Amino acid sequence: MSAAPRKKLPIGIQAFDKLREGGYYYVDKTPQLHRLVVQGGYYFLSRPRRFGKSLLLDTLRCLFEGREALFEGLYIHDKWDWQVRHPVIRLSFADGVMQNREQLDERIRDQLFQHRERLGVPLRRETDIAGEFSALIxxxxxxxxxxVVVLVDEYDKPILDNLLEPERARELREGLKNLYSVLKDADPHLAFVLLTGVSKFSKVSLFSGLNNLNDVTLDAPYATICGYTDDDIDTVFAPELPGLERSQIKHWYNG
Known part of the structure:
Protein backbone atom coordinates (compact mmCIF):
# COMPACT_ATOMS: atom_id res chain seq x y z
CA MET A 1 0.00 0.00 0.00
CA SER A 2 1.53 3.30 -1.09
CA ALA A 3 1.93 6.12 1.40
CA ALA A 4 -0.51 9.01 1.24
CA PRO A 5 0.82 11.93 -0.82
CA ARG A 6 2.18 14.91 1.02
CA LYS A 7 0.16 18.11 0.96
CA LYS A 8 0.87 21.68 1.95
CA LEU A 9 0.89 22.53 5.66
CA PRO A 10 -1.99 24.92 6.48
CA ILE A 11 0.09 27.43 8.43
CA GLY A 12 -1.83 30.65 9.05
CA ILE A 13 -4.61 29.76 6.56
CA GLN A 14 -7.87 31.32 7.72
CA ALA A 15 -9.90 31.02 4.49
CA PHE A 16 -11.71 27.70 4.15
CA ASP A 17 -11.97 27.89 0.35
CA LYS A 18 -8.23 28.56 0.00
CA LEU A 19 -7.46 25.60 2.25
CA ARG A 20 -9.79 23.21 0.40
CA GLU A 21 -8.87 24.30 -3.10
CA GLY A 22 -5.14 24.80 -2.51
CA GLY A 23 -4.04 21.25 -1.68
CA TYR A 24 -3.59 21.75 2.07
CA TYR A 25 -4.06 19.22 4.86
CA TYR A 26 -7.47 19.62 6.52
CA VAL A 27 -8.74 17.98 9.70
CA ASP A 28 -12.47 17.49 9.20
CA LYS A 29 -14.26 19.56 11.84
CA THR A 30 -17.68 19.26 10.20
CA PRO A 31 -19.01 16.55 12.60
CA GLN A 32 -18.82 19.11 15.43
CA LEU A 33 -20.17 21.90 13.21
CA HIS A 34 -23.09 19.72 12.13
CA ARG A 35 -24.01 19.07 15.74
CA LEU A 36 -23.72 22.77 16.60
CA VAL A 37 -25.87 23.90 13.67
CA VAL A 38 -28.54 21.20 14.03
CA GLN A 39 -29.05 22.20 17.66
CA GLY A 40 -29.25 25.82 16.47
CA GLY A 41 -29.21 28.97 18.55
CA TYR A 42 -26.68 31.40 19.99
CA TYR A 43 -23.22 30.12 20.87
CA PHE A 44 -20.07 31.38 22.54
CA LEU A 45 -16.66 29.69 22.19
CA SER A 46 -13.41 30.68 23.88
CA ARG A 47 -10.05 29.35 22.66
CA PRO A 48 -6.42 30.61 22.80
CA ARG A 49 -4.93 32.67 19.97
CA ARG A 50 -3.74 30.81 16.87
CA PHE A 51 -6.14 27.95 17.58
CA GLY A 52 -8.13 28.06 14.36
CA LYS A 53 -11.12 30.16 15.47
CA SER A 54 -11.06 32.33 12.34
CA LEU A 55 -10.93 29.25 10.10
CA LEU A 56 -13.82 27.76 12.07
CA LEU A 57 -15.96 30.84 11.41
CA ASP A 58 -15.02 30.90 7.74
CA THR A 59 -15.98 27.22 7.43
CA LEU A 60 -19.39 28.07 8.89
CA ARG A 61 -19.74 31.00 6.49
CA CYS A 62 -19.09 28.76 3.48
CA LEU A 63 -21.49 26.15 4.86
CA PHE A 64 -24.39 28.56 5.35
CA GLU A 65 -23.74 30.18 1.97
CA GLY A 66 -24.19 26.74 0.41
CA ARG A 67 -20.76 26.31 -1.18
CA GLU A 68 -21.21 22.59 -1.64
CA ALA A 69 -18.09 21.82 -3.70
CA LEU A 70 -15.84 22.83 -0.80
CA PHE A 71 -17.38 20.15 1.43
CA GLU A 72 -17.17 17.17 -0.88
CA GLY A 73 -15.61 14.21 0.92
CA LEU A 74 -16.28 15.71 4.36
CA TYR A 75 -18.62 14.32 7.03
CA ILE A 76 -21.30 16.97 6.56
CA HIS A 77 -21.59 16.77 2.77
CA ASP A 78 -24.48 14.31 2.55
CA LYS A 79 -26.17 15.60 5.71
CA TRP A 80 -26.70 19.22 4.64
CA ASP A 81 -29.49 20.78 2.58
CA TRP A 82 -27.48 22.63 -0.06
CA GLN A 83 -30.60 24.23 -1.54
CA VAL A 84 -31.10 26.42 1.51
CA ARG A 85 -28.70 29.36 1.70
CA HIS A 86 -28.52 31.83 4.55
CA PRO A 87 -27.03 35.33 4.27
CA VAL A 88 -24.03 35.72 6.59
CA ILE A 89 -22.84 38.80 8.49
CA ARG A 90 -19.35 38.31 9.89
CA LEU A 91 -17.72 40.88 12.15
CA SER A 92 -14.07 40.71 13.15
CA PHE A 93 -11.96 42.65 15.64
CA ALA A 94 -8.81 40.64 15.00
CA ASP A 95 -6.87 43.33 13.11
CA GLY A 96 -5.08 46.29 14.62
CA VAL A 97 -5.40 47.92 18.03
CA MET A 98 -8.24 50.30 18.88
CA GLN A 99 -7.50 52.76 21.65
CA ASN A 100 -10.78 54.60 22.08
CA ARG A 101 -14.52 54.38 21.46
CA GLU A 102 -14.32 56.51 18.31
CA GLN A 103 -11.88 54.07 16.66
CA LEU A 104 -14.06 51.13 17.69
CA ASP A 105 -17.22 52.75 16.34
CA GLU A 106 -15.48 53.58 13.09
CA ARG A 107 -14.32 49.95 12.71
CA ILE A 108 -17.85 48.67 13.35
CA ARG A 109 -19.50 51.16 10.97
CA ASP A 110 -16.99 50.30 8.26
CA GLN A 111 -17.78 46.58 8.55
CA LEU A 112 -21.53 47.19 8.59
CA PHE A 113 -21.18 49.37 5.48
CA GLN A 114 -19.20 46.65 3.67
CA HIS A 115 -21.91 44.10 4.46
CA ARG A 116 -24.63 46.44 3.20
CA GLU A 117 -22.74 46.83 -0.07
CA ARG A 118 -22.07 43.10 -0.45
CA LEU A 119 -25.57 42.01 0.46
CA GLY A 120 -27.21 44.79 -1.54
CA VAL A 121 -29.27 46.00 1.40
CA PRO A 122 -30.00 49.72 1.03
CA LEU A 123 -30.23 51.24 4.50
CA ARG A 124 -30.24 54.81 5.65
CA ARG A 125 -27.44 55.72 8.04
CA GLU A 126 -28.86 55.43 11.52
CA THR A 127 -27.79 57.79 14.27
CA ASP A 128 -26.38 54.96 16.39
CA ILE A 129 -24.49 51.75 15.70
CA ALA A 130 -27.06 49.53 17.39
CA GLY A 131 -29.68 50.98 15.03
CA GLU A 132 -27.49 50.35 11.98
CA PHE A 133 -26.71 46.76 12.98
CA SER A 134 -30.35 46.04 13.76
CA ALA A 135 -31.52 47.53 10.45
CA LEU A 136 -28.88 45.53 8.53
CA ILE A 137 -30.05 42.23 10.07
CA VAL A 148 -29.44 35.70 8.99
CA VAL A 149 -26.30 34.06 10.39
CA VAL A 150 -24.07 36.31 12.54
CA LEU A 151 -20.44 35.31 13.21
CA VAL A 152 -18.15 37.40 15.43
CA ASP A 153 -14.38 36.83 15.45
CA GLU A 154 -12.25 38.00 18.44
CA TYR A 155 -15.28 39.59 20.10
CA ASP A 156 -13.12 40.69 23.06
CA LYS A 157 -9.87 41.86 21.45
CA PRO A 158 -10.51 45.64 21.75
CA ILE A 159 -10.89 45.16 25.52
CA LEU A 160 -7.93 42.81 25.94
CA ASP A 161 -5.64 45.19 24.03
CA ASN A 162 -6.38 47.84 26.66
CA LEU A 163 -6.47 45.89 29.91
CA LEU A 164 -3.66 47.98 31.40
CA GLU A 165 -5.81 51.10 30.89
CA PRO A 166 -8.97 50.28 32.89
CA GLU A 167 -10.91 53.42 31.89
CA ARG A 168 -10.20 52.85 28.20
CA ALA A 169 -11.05 49.15 28.48
CA ARG A 170 -14.34 50.03 30.17
CA GLU A 171 -15.19 52.52 27.43
CA LEU A 172 -14.51 49.95 24.71
CA ARG A 173 -16.50 47.33 26.62
CA GLU A 174 -19.52 49.63 26.59
CA GLY A 175 -19.15 50.08 22.83
CA LEU A 176 -19.09 46.33 22.25
CA LYS A 177 -21.96 45.79 24.68
CA ASN A 178 -23.99 48.27 22.65
CA LEU A 179 -23.28 46.25 19.48
CA TYR A 180 -24.00 42.80 20.95
CA SER A 181 -27.19 44.00 22.65
CA VAL A 182 -28.81 44.07 19.20
CA LEU A 183 -28.74 40.25 18.95
CA LYS A 184 -31.44 39.74 21.60
CA ASP A 185 -34.14 41.80 19.89
CA ALA A 186 -33.09 40.57 16.44
CA ASP A 187 -34.03 36.99 17.38
CA PRO A 188 -36.90 36.66 14.83
CA HIS A 189 -34.42 37.47 12.04
CA LEU A 190 -31.54 35.21 13.14
CA ALA A 191 -30.85 31.56 12.24
CA PHE A 192 -27.54 31.06 14.04
CA VAL A 193 -25.05 33.13 16.05
CA LEU A 194 -21.49 32.29 17.13
CA LEU A 195 -19.13 34.61 19.00
CA THR A 196 -15.51 33.56 19.50
CA GLY A 197 -12.68 35.07 21.48
CA VAL A 198 -9.82 34.41 23.87
CA SER A 199 -11.36 35.44 27.17
CA LYS A 200 -14.58 34.53 28.87
CA PHE A 201 -16.31 37.66 30.08
CA SER A 202 -19.36 37.28 32.24
CA LYS A 203 -22.69 37.53 30.47
CA VAL A 204 -23.58 40.41 32.77
CA SER A 205 -20.73 42.65 31.66
CA LEU A 206 -20.82 42.19 27.89
CA PHE A 207 -23.88 40.18 26.87
CA SER A 208 -26.44 41.84 29.07
CA GLY A 209 -29.87 40.51 28.21
CA LEU A 210 -28.53 37.80 25.91
CA ASN A 211 -29.52 35.06 28.35
CA ASN A 212 -29.91 32.45 25.61
CA LEU A 213 -26.18 32.48 24.82
CA ASN A 214 -24.89 28.90 25.08
CA ASP A 215 -21.25 28.75 26.20
CA VAL A 216 -19.75 25.60 24.65
CA THR A 217 -16.14 26.41 25.63
CA LEU A 218 -15.85 23.44 28.00
CA ASP A 219 -18.56 21.19 26.54
CA ALA A 220 -17.16 17.73 25.80
CA PRO A 221 -18.82 17.30 22.36
CA TYR A 222 -17.05 20.47 21.15
CA ALA A 223 -13.66 19.87 22.80
CA THR A 224 -12.04 19.20 19.41
CA ILE A 225 -13.89 21.84 17.38
CA CYS A 226 -10.58 23.75 17.06
CA GLY A 227 -7.00 22.51 17.11
CA TYR A 228 -5.57 19.03 16.52
CA THR A 229 -5.69 15.83 18.56
CA ASP A 230 -3.00 13.14 18.76
CA ASP A 231 -5.15 11.02 16.46
CA ASP A 232 -5.33 13.86 13.91
CA ILE A 233 -1.53 14.02 13.85
CA ASP A 234 -1.25 10.25 13.37
CA THR A 235 -3.83 10.10 10.56
CA VAL A 236 -4.23 13.38 8.65
CA PHE A 237 -0.60 14.43 9.03
CA ALA A 238 0.89 10.91 8.77
CA PRO A 239 2.85 11.72 5.55
CA GLU A 240 4.81 14.37 7.51
CA LEU A 241 5.83 12.12 10.42
CA PRO A 242 8.59 9.85 9.00
CA GLY A 243 11.95 10.89 10.44
CA LEU A 244 10.40 12.95 13.25
CA GLU A 245 10.51 11.99 16.92
CA ARG A 246 7.01 12.16 18.39
CA SER A 247 8.21 13.30 21.81
CA GLN A 248 10.09 16.11 20.07
CA ILE A 249 6.93 17.24 18.29
CA LYS A 250 5.12 17.38 21.64
CA HIS A 251 7.99 19.42 23.06
CA TRP A 252 7.68 21.97 20.20
CA TYR A 253 4.04 22.51 21.13
CA ASN A 254 4.57 22.64 24.87
CA GLY A 255 3.17 19.12 25.41
Missing amino acids: RGTHEKYGQR
Missing part, protein backbone atom coordinates in the same frame (compact mmCIF):
# COMPACT_ATOMS: atom_id res chain seq x y z
CA ARG A 138 -33.72 43.06 9.50
CA GLY A 139 -33.18 44.29 5.93
CA THR A 140 -31.06 41.25 5.02
CA HIS A 141 -33.74 38.84 6.28
CA GLU A 142 -36.41 40.70 4.29
CA LYS A 143 -34.36 40.76 1.10
CA TYR A 144 -33.23 37.12 1.07
CA GLY A 145 -36.26 35.51 2.72
CA GLN A 146 -33.95 33.50 4.99
CA ARG A 147 -32.91 34.22 8.53
Whole structure:
Protein backbone atom coordinates (compact mmCIF):
# COMPACT_ATOMS: atom_id res chain seq x y z
CA MET A 1 0.00 0.00 0.00
CA SER A 2 1.53 3.30 -1.09
CA ALA A 3 1.93 6.12 1.40
CA ALA A 4 -0.51 9.01 1.24
CA PRO A 5 0.82 11.93 -0.82
CA ARG A 6 2.18 14.91 1.02
CA LYS A 7 0.16 18.11 0.96
CA LYS A 8 0.87 21.68 1.95
CA LEU A 9 0.89 22.53 5.66
CA PRO A 10 -1.99 24.92 6.48
CA ILE A 11 0.09 27.43 8.43
CA GLY A 12 -1.83 30.65 9.05
CA ILE A 13 -4.61 29.76 6.56
CA GLN A 14 -7.87 31.32 7.72
CA ALA A 15 -9.90 31.02 4.49
CA PHE A 16 -11.71 27.70 4.15
CA ASP A 17 -11.97 27.89 0.35
CA LYS A 18 -8.23 28.56 0.00
CA LEU A 19 -7.46 25.60 2.25
CA ARG A 20 -9.79 23.21 0.40
CA GLU A 21 -8.87 24.30 -3.10
CA GLY A 22 -5.14 24.80 -2.51
CA GLY A 23 -4.04 21.25 -1.68
CA TYR A 24 -3.59 21.75 2.07
CA TYR A 25 -4.06 19.22 4.86
CA TYR A 26 -7.47 19.62 6.52
CA VAL A 27 -8.74 17.98 9.70
CA ASP A 28 -12.47 17.49 9.20
CA LYS A 29 -14.26 19.56 11.84
CA THR A 30 -17.68 19.26 10.20
CA PRO A 31 -19.01 16.55 12.60
CA GLN A 32 -18.82 19.11 15.43
CA LEU A 33 -20.17 21.90 13.21
CA HIS A 34 -23.09 19.72 12.13
CA ARG A 35 -24.01 19.07 15.74
CA LEU A 36 -23.72 22.77 16.60
CA VAL A 37 -25.87 23.90 13.67
CA VAL A 38 -28.54 21.20 14.03
CA GLN A 39 -29.05 22.20 17.66
CA GLY A 40 -29.25 25.82 16.47
CA GLY A 41 -29.21 28.97 18.55
CA TYR A 42 -26.68 31.40 19.99
CA TYR A 43 -23.22 30.12 20.87
CA PHE A 44 -20.07 31.38 22.54
CA LEU A 45 -16.66 29.69 22.19
CA SER A 46 -13.41 30.68 23.88
CA ARG A 47 -10.05 29.35 22.66
CA PRO A 48 -6.42 30.61 22.80
CA ARG A 49 -4.93 32.67 19.97
CA ARG A 50 -3.74 30.81 16.87
CA PHE A 51 -6.14 27.95 17.58
CA GLY A 52 -8.13 28.06 14.36
CA LYS A 53 -11.12 30.16 15.47
CA SER A 54 -11.06 32.33 12.34
CA LEU A 55 -10.93 29.25 10.10
CA LEU A 56 -13.82 27.76 12.07
CA LEU A 57 -15.96 30.84 11.41
CA ASP A 58 -15.02 30.90 7.74
CA THR A 59 -15.98 27.22 7.43
CA LEU A 60 -19.39 28.07 8.89
CA ARG A 61 -19.74 31.00 6.49
CA CYS A 62 -19.09 28.76 3.48
CA LEU A 63 -21.49 26.15 4.86
CA PHE A 64 -24.39 28.56 5.35
CA GLU A 65 -23.74 30.18 1.97
CA GLY A 66 -24.19 26.74 0.41
CA ARG A 67 -20.76 26.31 -1.18
CA GLU A 68 -21.21 22.59 -1.64
CA ALA A 69 -18.09 21.82 -3.70
CA LEU A 70 -15.84 22.83 -0.80
CA PHE A 71 -17.38 20.15 1.43
CA GLU A 72 -17.17 17.17 -0.88
CA GLY A 73 -15.61 14.21 0.92
CA LEU A 74 -16.28 15.71 4.36
CA TYR A 75 -18.62 14.32 7.03
CA ILE A 76 -21.30 16.97 6.56
CA HIS A 77 -21.59 16.77 2.77
CA ASP A 78 -24.48 14.31 2.55
CA LYS A 79 -26.17 15.60 5.71
CA TRP A 80 -26.70 19.22 4.64
CA ASP A 81 -29.49 20.78 2.58
CA TRP A 82 -27.48 22.63 -0.06
CA GLN A 83 -30.60 24.23 -1.54
CA VAL A 84 -31.10 26.42 1.51
CA ARG A 85 -28.70 29.36 1.70
CA HIS A 86 -28.52 31.83 4.55
CA PRO A 87 -27.03 35.33 4.27
CA VAL A 88 -24.03 35.72 6.59
CA ILE A 89 -22.84 38.80 8.49
CA ARG A 90 -19.35 38.31 9.89
CA LEU A 91 -17.72 40.88 12.15
CA SER A 92 -14.07 40.71 13.15
CA PHE A 93 -11.96 42.65 15.64
CA ALA A 94 -8.81 40.64 15.00
CA ASP A 95 -6.87 43.33 13.11
CA GLY A 96 -5.08 46.29 14.62
CA VAL A 97 -5.40 47.92 18.03
CA MET A 98 -8.24 50.30 18.88
CA GLN A 99 -7.50 52.76 21.65
CA ASN A 100 -10.78 54.60 22.08
CA ARG A 101 -14.52 54.38 21.46
CA GLU A 102 -14.32 56.51 18.31
CA GLN A 103 -11.88 54.07 16.66
CA LEU A 104 -14.06 51.13 17.69
CA ASP A 105 -17.22 52.75 16.34
CA GLU A 106 -15.48 53.58 13.09
CA ARG A 107 -14.32 49.95 12.71
CA ILE A 108 -17.85 48.67 13.35
CA ARG A 109 -19.50 51.16 10.97
CA ASP A 110 -16.99 50.30 8.26
CA GLN A 111 -17.78 46.58 8.55
CA LEU A 112 -21.53 47.19 8.59
CA PHE A 113 -21.18 49.37 5.48
CA GLN A 114 -19.20 46.65 3.67
CA HIS A 115 -21.91 44.10 4.46
CA ARG A 116 -24.63 46.44 3.20
CA GLU A 117 -22.74 46.83 -0.07
CA ARG A 118 -22.07 43.10 -0.45
CA LEU A 119 -25.57 42.01 0.46
CA GLY A 120 -27.21 44.79 -1.54
CA VAL A 121 -29.27 46.00 1.40
CA PRO A 122 -30.00 49.72 1.03
CA LEU A 123 -30.23 51.24 4.50
CA ARG A 124 -30.24 54.81 5.65
CA ARG A 125 -27.44 55.72 8.04
CA GLU A 126 -28.86 55.43 11.52
CA THR A 127 -27.79 57.79 14.27
CA ASP A 128 -26.38 54.96 16.39
CA ILE A 129 -24.49 51.75 15.70
CA ALA A 130 -27.06 49.53 17.39
CA GLY A 131 -29.68 50.98 15.03
CA GLU A 132 -27.49 50.35 11.98
CA PHE A 133 -26.71 46.76 12.98
CA SER A 134 -30.35 46.04 13.76
CA ALA A 135 -31.52 47.53 10.45
CA LEU A 136 -28.88 45.53 8.53
CA ILE A 137 -30.05 42.23 10.07
CA ARG A 138 -33.72 43.06 9.50
CA GLY A 139 -33.18 44.29 5.93
CA THR A 140 -31.06 41.25 5.02
CA HIS A 141 -33.74 38.84 6.28
CA GLU A 142 -36.41 40.70 4.29
CA LYS A 143 -34.36 40.76 1.10
CA TYR A 144 -33.23 37.12 1.07
CA GLY A 145 -36.26 35.51 2.72
CA GLN A 146 -33.95 33.50 4.99
CA ARG A 147 -32.91 34.22 8.53
CA VAL A 148 -29.44 35.70 8.99
CA VAL A 149 -26.30 34.06 10.39
CA VAL A 150 -24.07 36.31 12.54
CA LEU A 151 -20.44 35.31 13.21
CA VAL A 152 -18.15 37.40 15.43
CA ASP A 153 -14.38 36.83 15.45
CA GLU A 154 -12.25 38.00 18.44
CA TYR A 155 -15.28 39.59 20.10
CA ASP A 156 -13.12 40.69 23.06
CA LYS A 157 -9.87 41.86 21.45
CA PRO A 158 -10.51 45.64 21.75
CA ILE A 159 -10.89 45.16 25.52
CA LEU A 160 -7.93 42.81 25.94
CA ASP A 161 -5.64 45.19 24.03
CA ASN A 162 -6.38 47.84 26.66
CA LEU A 163 -6.47 45.89 29.91
CA LEU A 164 -3.66 47.98 31.40
CA GLU A 165 -5.81 51.10 30.89
CA PRO A 166 -8.97 50.28 32.89
CA GLU A 167 -10.91 53.42 31.89
CA ARG A 168 -10.20 52.85 28.20
CA ALA A 169 -11.05 49.15 28.48
CA ARG A 170 -14.34 50.03 30.17
CA GLU A 171 -15.19 52.52 27.43
CA LEU A 172 -14.51 49.95 24.71
CA ARG A 173 -16.50 47.33 26.62
CA GLU A 174 -19.52 49.63 26.59
CA GLY A 175 -19.15 50.08 22.83
CA LEU A 176 -19.09 46.33 22.25
CA LYS A 177 -21.96 45.79 24.68
CA ASN A 178 -23.99 48.27 22.65
CA LEU A 179 -23.28 46.25 19.48
CA TYR A 180 -24.00 42.80 20.95
CA SER A 181 -27.19 44.00 22.65
CA VAL A 182 -28.81 44.07 19.20
CA LEU A 183 -28.74 40.25 18.95
CA LYS A 184 -31.44 39.74 21.60
CA ASP A 185 -34.14 41.80 19.89
CA ALA A 186 -33.09 40.57 16.44
CA ASP A 187 -34.03 36.99 17.38
CA PRO A 188 -36.90 36.66 14.83
CA HIS A 189 -34.42 37.47 12.04
CA LEU A 190 -31.54 35.21 13.14
CA ALA A 191 -30.85 31.56 12.24
CA PHE A 192 -27.54 31.06 14.04
CA VAL A 193 -25.05 33.13 16.05
CA LEU A 194 -21.49 32.29 17.13
CA LEU A 195 -19.13 34.61 19.00
CA THR A 196 -15.51 33.56 19.50
CA GLY A 197 -12.68 35.07 21.48
CA VAL A 198 -9.82 34.41 23.87
CA SER A 199 -11.36 35.44 27.17
CA LYS A 200 -14.58 34.53 28.87
CA PHE A 201 -16.31 37.66 30.08
CA SER A 202 -19.36 37.28 32.24
CA LYS A 203 -22.69 37.53 30.47
CA VAL A 204 -23.58 40.41 32.77
CA SER A 205 -20.73 42.65 31.66
CA LEU A 206 -20.82 42.19 27.89
CA PHE A 207 -23.88 40.18 26.87
CA SER A 208 -26.44 41.84 29.07
CA GLY A 209 -29.87 40.51 28.21
CA LEU A 210 -28.53 37.80 25.91
CA ASN A 211 -29.52 35.06 28.35
CA ASN A 212 -29.91 32.45 25.61
CA LEU A 213 -26.18 32.48 24.82
CA ASN A 214 -24.89 28.90 25.08
CA ASP A 215 -21.25 28.75 26.20
CA VAL A 216 -19.75 25.60 24.65
CA THR A 217 -16.14 26.41 25.63
CA LEU A 218 -15.85 23.44 28.00
CA ASP A 219 -18.56 21.19 26.54
CA ALA A 220 -17.16 17.73 25.80
CA PRO A 221 -18.82 17.30 22.36
CA TYR A 222 -17.05 20.47 21.15
CA ALA A 223 -13.66 19.87 22.80
CA THR A 224 -12.04 19.20 19.41
CA ILE A 225 -13.89 21.84 17.38
CA CYS A 226 -10.58 23.75 17.06
CA GLY A 227 -7.00 22.51 17.11
CA TYR A 228 -5.57 19.03 16.52
CA THR A 229 -5.69 15.83 18.56
CA ASP A 230 -3.00 13.14 18.76
CA ASP A 231 -5.15 11.02 16.46
CA ASP A 232 -5.33 13.86 13.91
CA ILE A 233 -1.53 14.02 13.85
CA ASP A 234 -1.25 10.25 13.37
CA THR A 235 -3.83 10.10 10.56
CA VAL A 236 -4.23 13.38 8.65
CA PHE A 237 -0.60 14.43 9.03
CA ALA A 238 0.89 10.91 8.77
CA PRO A 239 2.85 11.72 5.55
CA GLU A 240 4.81 14.37 7.51
CA LEU A 241 5.83 12.12 10.42
CA PRO A 242 8.59 9.85 9.00
CA GLY A 243 11.95 10.89 10.44
CA LEU A 244 10.40 12.95 13.25
CA GLU A 245 10.51 11.99 16.92
CA ARG A 246 7.01 12.16 18.39
CA SER A 247 8.21 13.30 21.81
CA GLN A 248 10.09 16.11 20.07
CA ILE A 249 6.93 17.24 18.29
CA LYS A 250 5.12 17.38 21.64
CA HIS A 251 7.99 19.42 23.06
CA TRP A 252 7.68 21.97 20.20
CA TYR A 253 4.04 22.51 21.13
CA ASN A 254 4.57 22.64 24.87
CA GLY A 255 3.17 19.12 25.41
